[in-house]
Amino acid sequence: MPVSAVALKTVDLPEFGEPTVMPLVQRRTYEARIEALLARGAEAGLDAFAVYGDREHAANVAYLSGYDPRFEETLLVIVPGSQPKLLVGNEGWGYAEICDGPYERVLYQTFSLPAQPRDRSASLADTLAACGLKAGQQIGAIGWKPFGPADGGFGETTLDLPSFIADTLPTLAGDRGAVVNAANLLMNPSDGLRAINEADQLASFEFAATFSSQGLRNVLGNIEPGMSELQAARLMGINGLPLCCHPMLSAGRRAPYGLPSPRLDIIKRGDPVTMAYGIQGSLNARAGFLVESAAELPREIDDYIDKLVAPYFAAVVDWYETIGIGVAGGALWKAVHDRIGDPFFGVSLNPGHLVHIDEWMHSPVFSGSDIKLGSGMALQVDIIPATGTSYFTTNIEDGIALADEALREEIAARYPEAWRRIEARRAFMGDVLGIRLKPEVLPFSNIPAFLPPFWLSRNSAMTVARR
16 A cells, blocks of 8 residues: 655664674585576577676676676686686786686786786687687677667677677687677576575675665764765765775765766755765665755745655655565556656656666666566665756665565574664664565665655654554
8 A cells, every 4th residue: 555644754763783794605606606507598599608897897797706807807708518717817817816716717918908918818719719619609698788679779699798809709609600698697687697696695785785875874964064075975984895886975066967976065055965875786875955954945945845855755665565576567667656757756767676796787677567576686776856956856775685484584594693684674664664564675774765855954854654
């Protein structure tokens, strides 16, 4: 049932704590993932895989190997019956060893940065041939993006790889072979291997989300007029964990654009402010005005709560109360658009998506989607109004997981500290905010559905007022 009313109230946001235990994905899990990919490939008629990664697009190769390139490109070559080969450049050579993935390292120095040594590597064609790629094979190339019917004629023969790799692979496959884009085997939102996560992976996402959400909580609790954007962003306490996107914080005229990085611009009382912090496996975002109440807003938007924030929060509550195992992605889209589908709200992107090592892996949430959400999925509530008006925006972006009873029991048994945080967040959302979650919904954020529209009123947030 949709909520009947929401209201701004004084809220006591508990301290959920930060991790003292870091979950790690085990080597045997990477081995199992590679075997699963080979099995999917065999069903699809594929004989081998070439999985690409670089600093910005590391998720697919990292999912299979545990190796995330820091400066260079990389290519993971997977051929049945032999140890996967990981092609790395000069600086990746040592790092690939400490990552300890299920692969044999191969030095391919063209992946190195310009002007670094190139004196110990064969050509790419010869290197790939030595890795087991050969004429007649059907090779699945995996970059970071699958293509579909709406992509202007691009399809499975379109490779999202650098041309020097994309041009070389067909020469190995020859006339009797083929090279196809196989990213959907990992990324398809209905049955891609990365759409469903193991307990270790979900625990690592919760670990990341705890830190990224706590960073935003620190800003909400300590930002003051007169700070520069850089000073405010420093409050996030960015701790060195690998990021999935640039940290974002901007105020004033740049804030409506959402994506800018902080500068030395001074944040003034009354400014709109937006911020986001994402670690691999998580992203959290919030937006609001640096005021204590609506009385400080310009007269033309003094109904900011009633016109924008309240209907938005009601849509977020409906999202949280709708989502669950077996729910179609289209039901989530409808729950949101029934509330804030009016053009004023400017909600154009998918209201929710799968989150993984990359902040946006794919999305089962779109109009008419019959993709059923499953246990093991990690998703992000990501409903972004873009009013294009002086009302600015309001925003909640937080991560959750869906876990059936068996998966919940496994997480609770193996990661009791994380489980205590999850249970405390669920209790806060239900008892304080009034959001009724299904048992399978596991919130990962230390500001779970906490929406303060006025950032100088530290404990005022939107809540459900049921009749």
